[in-house]
Amino acid sequence: MTIPAIKLTIVVERLLKPPVERLLAEAGLSGWSVFPGGGRGTRGLHRAEAAQLVREFAIVKIEAVLTDRATAERLARTLTEEYLEDQPGIVWLEPVEVLRGAKF
Amino acid sequence: MTIPAIKLTIVVERLLKPPVERLLAEAGLSGWSVFPGGGRGTRGLHRAEAAQLVREFAIVKIEAVLTDRATAERLARTLTEEYLEDQPGIVWLEPVEVLRGAKF
Amino acid sequence: MTIPAIKLTIVVERLLKPPVERLLAEAGLSGWSVFPGGGRGTRGLHRAEAAQLVREFAIVKIEAVLTDRATAERLARTLTEEYLEDQPGIVWLEPVEVLRGAKF
Amino acid sequence: MDLALEFLSTFAQQLQKPTLAFLFGGMALAALGSRLEIPDAVYRFIVVLLMLKIGLGAGIAIREADPADMVLPALAAGVLGVGIVLLARVTLLLLPGVRPEDGLATAGLFGAVSASTLAAAMVMLEEYGMGFEAWAPALYPFMDIPALLLAIVLAQMARAKAAQRVAVPAGGPARPRPKAPRIGEILADSLRGSALSALVLGMVLGLVARPDPVFESFYEPLFRGLLSILMLVMGMEAWARLAELRRVAHVYAVYGVLAPLVHGAMGFGLGYLAHLATGFSAGGVVLLAVMAASSSDISGPPTLRAAIPQANPAAYVGASTSLGTPIALLSVPLWMALAEILFAL
């Protein structure tokens, strides 16, 4: 009844949102969602909601559901290699199920 | 040690939040969480956090963890058929694990 | 190509954010992300975004990706037993895949 | 000749006003790709404050007003709301490429009222020194609600007719058809919206409590400044929606440009009749014209989306936000210049 798909989750600073979205669009993704937040990692604390002088350093999570696993893996790899060596952020993949394959 | 469960994720415009929550409540779900956000899809851009004239067109994500897979699938199907043909949004399912089956 | 990992998701009131983060740090986690939100559960409604007199009763979701499944299960159990009997919140685990094992 | 000159000078003077300047500023920011953002929480609070202010002012004024004076203008407002939708029914809907749902939703929005345009007109009148009955902004719901309701009812009727015409499908599981919401529900839902709630709450408080001190020390002084921020947001949004509008039939763009002028003239005309009959003020006539010219951009769209889910928001929201509102705002000086001349005769 359901179709297997894959969810690519990208947690980065807002500064990287435009290039990441460009990458997703170029890969032909039909859509993604964005959620503002905060976090803690090897490069220190990113507050959520409280004033932070530099808005571009706030954390956003980008979630994209797609049916093509290879594309998801390729995107994860590109992001990791091109951006996440120098800059804060992580990427992970999750198996999910969707109803309408055509939507993705 | 852990009990398999399923997570139903619904990304819709805020306008649909009340009917979706009604549906979840009617299906007997004990709880769900809601996260404001934004996104991009076939029907254009939904900004997150920045002023948008019509608040009801902002994106929210609703996540419900439940143990009954059939209910989750039925809800996903109902949502897709009744709302998401005409209106922006997507639905997906994910396998998860919980500790206390009774809670769900 | 990818490495299996586990994601621990904790949905609690903001009041519990500091002790939960302390627990995660003590368990040696290298990072986690935090997202503000709302929800509905057995203990009533938690509004998202709208004014609520007591900020500490708002909902936050904490997501931590780690490679050690045993730690994730232990944390989930500790949280459930020490906090979630008396206080609102839920915890779940999800299998995910990451690229760089060393990061986690 | 003199008249034309006077008209042009009043008009030109108004175009320099900060309210319109902030609107253009917002458009320019969006066009140039600026990352300047007004946070959503702040924007929503500004809308609540502006609506409370308009409501409080109107409520305080109604306390001292003669109810009889308000009957005719309120009637005119209702006639305009209904008339604008009916007018679209016999013009816009007959044009090629216009689906009934889309056309009616567009008509509903343009019959309804933009709170921000109304607020901007109030500030422009005050700056210019053209007086209006302080209760005049309270005419808002008398035009707004009938327009939205009528558009929705007409759309439901059109849909019912279409459904009858389609023969019973030859088999296969019929798609569940959500039943059409009833008028009472839509009305209640519309009044429960954030903007109208704030307006009505302000009016009631202005009427029954004595909010004059807080009105004068807080709501009134902040009004103009908050409006400048709102105009910035409207400008940015107008620009952003233009792209969407480009994806739908050209008719909507043409309607978005012409409708405010036609509707404004209708409003001005009816207002002028009310002036002749009961002495409705020059500024009141301008406000009525502005309400007619304006199209709902904050509270109308979700009402229509919920009640006519089949209509394409790119068409009606696009036409209203990206063209209707800016044109209506730009037309304010027009009605002011017109009133200046007509009332001086």
Add this chain to the structure above:
Amino acid sequence: MDLALEFLSTFAQQLQKPTLAFLFGGMALAALGSRLEIPDAVYRFIVVLLMLKIGLGAGIAIREADPADMVLPALAAGVLGVGIVLLARVTLLLLPGVRPEDGLATAGLFGAVSASTLAAAMVMLEEYGMGFEAWAPALYPFMDIPALLLAIVLAQMARAKAAQRVAVPAGGPARPRPKAPRIGEILADSLRGSALSALVLGMVLGLVARPDPVFESFYEPLFRGLLSILMLVMGMEAWARLAELRRVAHVYAVYGVLAPLVHGAMGFGLGYLAHLATGFSAGGVVLLAVMAASSSDISGPPTLRAAIPQANPAAYVGASTSLGTPIALLSVPLWMALAEILFAL
């Protein structure tokens, strides 16, 4: 007879005041299902601004005050905070259906102080022209903190006693028992809360810096307006919490209605004694009564929840927010009328 009439007229007049009107407005909005929302970010900023304003005002005043004048009122405040909790210990806690933890948490909240109620009372006094020592609002923490601490200590003692009585469980893994937090920690944690931090910061700045220009150009003029918004939020929240309150024992509802009146009378009495002894002003007595009548609704609940996790928030938060605060706000005119009469004798 004359007295009664005067009392009633002062009282009736106050009920019309905008502050209370906005409270009722908020309740009405919630009751009617309005979607009007004050964004959380804005609400939290308003609380910070109001607390900073109260603190700055008090700090500036203390600079010029005679510290001796403040001793007795501060003592009275502390006695009230402690006394209210002890009173509940020998009344509320003995009632059927009241668990010690729940009862003590409720008593702690009602002994503590509501910043918004205090702010509302300040505005009402100013509008009415009843003067008060500008440092009087600084009595807040002297009542608030002892009440919360005492309630928490009593709850911890009750729990320790109960644990002793329960025999060692027959086996099986004992559930890990989080150790009770110490008083010092709770005190520090309470002072670190957003509202108290802002109050204390304001007081310190008022004392050591010269914030008078920014106080007069910004904090003071915005105070009344921001309070009107806060009252709206309090009203909406009061209505929303009523549903929760219905799920717990009736005693909490009864306590929520009666306690503000009893505590307010206690506060008024002690304040009046301070007046007789050191000339504490009429407005100061009213403020002391209001603090006693009010129950903490912003900063007390999380302190109690963290320190007494076994207590049911539906009981104590429900009783305080849905009944305690509105009743305390409504009682302000009562203490004003009482002061008006007593101080005129």
Add this chain to the structure above:
Amino acid sequence: MDLALEFLSTFAQQLQKPTLAFLFGGMALAALGSRLEIPDAVYRFIVVLLMLKIGLGAGIAIREADPADMVLPALAAGVLGVGIVLLARVTLLLLPGVRPEDGLATAGLFGAVSASTLAAAMVMLEEYGMGFEAWAPALYPFMDIPALLLAIVLAQMARAKAAQRVAVPAGGPARPRPKAPRIGEILADSLRGSALSALVLGMVLGLVARPDPVFESFYEPLFRGLLSILMLVMGMEAWARLAELRRVAHVYAVYGVLAPLVHGAMGFGLGYLAHLATGFSAGGVVLLAVMAASSSDISGPPTLRAAIPQANPAAYVGASTSLGTPIALLSVPLWMALAEILFAL
């Protein structure tokens, strides 16, 4: 002797000013672990309002100013922006433990301008009664942009040189090297940032529209109060970033303390020359010194992070936010006292 006394008294008086007091207050809150938070949405709106206000004020002033008067100060601003970066190139970068990228990013930030420090200086000057050309704040971008651009270009050149020196890697898949952004892109991107957009928008509106009424009724009265909140945030952030700074080489801490004083003196000197040449006012000279002394804390960091991703933000953001900005704010009274004396001679 007299001079020294006068200097010390002016200086001491300024330290008591509310603006600095709020900065210290924010630091104290953070140090004591307070949970007081200014919501992010509110903070961002405050920055937009302050920048709009500065821009509007400057724009209105430029309308009436003689453009010739502005040439020399604008030139001085540009020279300072470039000079500060070049100075760091031959000092900071030669120190042990300083990577070229980190050193240049730090120099870029300190050459650029802090909007909040500039705003604070404007308020201090107004409170003290020391006049300045109303267009002086518009010198901001003339110093800010050249400094950032030069630092980025130097960093790109350093990187290109380093890449040449490294021999072709012996094999294995080369890591994809994102190409360096071009100067035009960086410039456009920097102007599109929230703060600079608001400043430029305000200037344009001030120049071409007539925003004087809204400026005087809204932007001007709120300026001082909103700045006090901004100072609170700066103080909290300065304390929070100190921890980060501790993780990098000590040189950055030393630079963060000394650079504002050296750069401020450079700014004061050039400003004084402009005074001698074209009568640049005392307040104008102070503002130029403050811009030079300040380091960009809101809009500079993301520009640098995007353009020099290899640089470690803990070094440059830490040095600027946790030390550079507080020291620059504290130095404002210094330049005022200096001007007081020099201009009285």
